[in-house]
Amino acid sequence: MTQHVSPPRGSADKVPSVSESSAWRGMFARADVRTLSLLGVLAVLVLIGGITKPDEFLDTRNLQLVLTQASVIGVVTVGMTFVITSGGIDLSVGAIVALASVWATTVATQEYGFAGILFTAVIVGVGCGLVNGLLIAYGAMVPFIATLAMLASARGLALQITDGSTQVVTVNSVLDLGERDAYVLGIPPLVLVFAVVTIIGWLVLNRTTFGRRTVAVGGNAEAARLAGIDVRRQRLYLYLLSGLCCGIAAFLLIILSGSGQNTNGNLYELDAIAAAIIGGTLLSGGRGTITGSVLGVLIFTTITNIFALNNLQSDVQQIAKGAIIVAAVLVQRRTASTT
Amino acid sequence: MPQHTNRFTSRRGLLFGTAAVGAGALLAGCTSNDSGDDEPAANDQPAASDSPGKPVTIGFAGPQADHGWLNAINDNAKNRAKKYSDVTLEITEGSNDTAQQIGQIETLINKKVDVLVVLPADGKALTQVGLRAMRAGIPVVNLDRIFNTPQAYRCWIGGDNYGMGLNAGHYIGQKLKGKSNAKVIELAGLDNLELTKQRTKGFDDALKNYPNVRKVARQAAEFTVESGQAKMAQLLQAQSSFDALWNHDDDQGVGALRAIDQAGREDFLMVGGAGALSAFQAIKQDNGVLKATVLYPPTMAASAIDLARALGQSKGIGGLAEFEIPASLTLYSAVVDKTNVDQYMSTGFK
Secondary structure (H helix, E strand, C coil), rough: CCCCCCCCCCCHHCCCCCHHHHHHHHHHHHHHHHHHHHHHHHHHHHHHHHHHCCHHHHHHHHHHHHHEEEEEHHHHHHHHHHHCCCCCCCCCHHHHHHHHHHCCCHHHCCCCCCHHHHHHHHHHHHHHHHHHHHHHHHHHCHHHHHHHHHHHHHHHHHHHHHHHEEEECCCHHHHCCCCCCCCEEEEEEEHHHHHHHHHHHHHHHHHHHHHHHHHHHHHHHHHHHHCCCCCCHHHHHHHHHHHHHHHHHHHHHHHHHHHECCCCCCCHHHHHHHHHHCCCCCCCCCCCHHHHHHHHHHHHHHEEEHHHHCCCHHHHHHHHHHHHHHHHHHHHHHHHHHH | CCHHHHHHHHHHHHHHHHHHHHHHHHHCCCCCCCCCCCCCCCCCCCCCCCCCCCCEEEEEEECCCHHHHHHHHHHHHHHHHHHCCEEEEEEECCCCCCHHEEEEEEHHHHHHCCCEEEEECCCCCCCHHHHHHCCHHHHHHEECCCCCCHHHCCCEECHHHHHHHHHHHHHHHCCCCCCCEEEEEEEEEECCCCHHHHHHHHHHHHHCCCCCCCEEEEEEECCHHHHHHHHHHHHHHHHCCCCCEEEHHHHHHHHHHHHHHCCCCCCCCCEEEEEEEHHHHHHHHCCCCCCEECCCCCCCHHHHHHHHHHHHHHCCCCCCCCCCCEEEEECCCCCEECCHHHHHHCCCEE
């Protein structure tokens, strides 16, 4: 609150820009520095990929591959970003994806075809989110514990449904969406869904009351309550939203892998949290960025892709992945503090 | 304004509530996986010496059946025991938790079963309880995942991971005979596991016999469909052309085949591993890249019941000269291709 403090970032859009230069500055200020540094990291990765494997990496098929592989975890991460922004955590995302994907691919569900699979995947996701939300918002349970309990139960139920076997999808209308040349509006369907979820997520977080309430609850729940926000209902909605994203992701995974298995979504919770944090969402809540999260996901997927193309083995991959997470966060913090 | 919102939310709440209950009722009916033709994965081989003898109670403890192969292990054990009128099977609820499995085995020891068959969740961690059973005078048949010391079991029976790789390598080497500069890739299983290393070693050793064949890439998946699809998609992007692929595991193979299909590739030969029903069916149809699979037979659980029964009745194995059962039995990892797939079809697991 001292006087020499420069106007906070983002204030540019409240000030009507007069000259061309101030408009430019406003745009630059709005594009978060963190986002720019993430783009920088991604650019370096693309450079590495392009140099080590020019033919295989710089290929439209490969771009399609990376984006498709990113779409499942990407959709989960969008939901996770909302939850973390509100100061919560959802450890059950991977288990919910597993449960939704097996429930939607049982022999009984597959009889209802495309609609049955889609409906079941989404409803199971939302249902689990509802339970999470009720326990946390109205049962006053700590998110960590409530979603940990959901993780265990959902995995257990998924195992009970499959009995350990792999449920192969035989509904062609679902399988066709995952084929090589299935394009909707010139885009692979999975990537399209990922893009739509991202855009809606961005709009909701940045341009709606719902988004502002989410940030407010994460920043200071008590202040938000005093300001008239129904904090509990907001929390309920957020876990519902995360569950919905898991349901959508499960459907994408069914399309991608052509099956449902109780081992699906293994460690998604960690991948989604890591992507959100690298992206610049505060683990303590109060600040969240969908753009950052999506870039985080893309960075992870690109790393995996480059490693695989260069035939590096899993031990090296894991070591390098850890190092890159640390490097990305350090670079980001440096650029953020010097601006 | 507040009343307004409230009335609105309550009406909306009612709507959502009704929808949720409706959806729940609809979904509850959708968990069934009964396809009508549910033949259990089992072996039709006649039992060793069929004439009933002294009644034997066999205690069976395995890990949680969280994937197809382990499920088939349980089915094989149960079905085999049913074939013998003189065998009673005491089977525990499977568990991946070491402490819990130890507890279950101790319960079986206290019940004074005649013989124990144990597939440990973790062989090393369960060695002590194996020793305890042996000291209590209950012979132990150690299934697949081996205990630390031979003192903890009377007989070990299990699969041959090195042999799997070896046989896969030889099969591919033979198929690519005469092809100069042949390229092979490997889709391995979970790299954290010792067995994955053994399979890879066997595969590499076999390929050394074929100077024209070279392994150009290897990636490790995680035995899951999802990881199989992801890793295979990357491998296909990395290698624009190759002649053969060995995939360690038919479960992840479902995902690998999906990726191959998605990439529109069919210019190579694929060999699987383990022996899943879906793999056998694909080999029989012979309209895709999958031409063979190398067994890691779950029928070993049925054989373990045979061995346990023989132990309980103090007999040897029919067909062998000895008066006792062997101390160790390593199963052969047969290659199943179109020529012999019918014979193995009934052993395929889901």
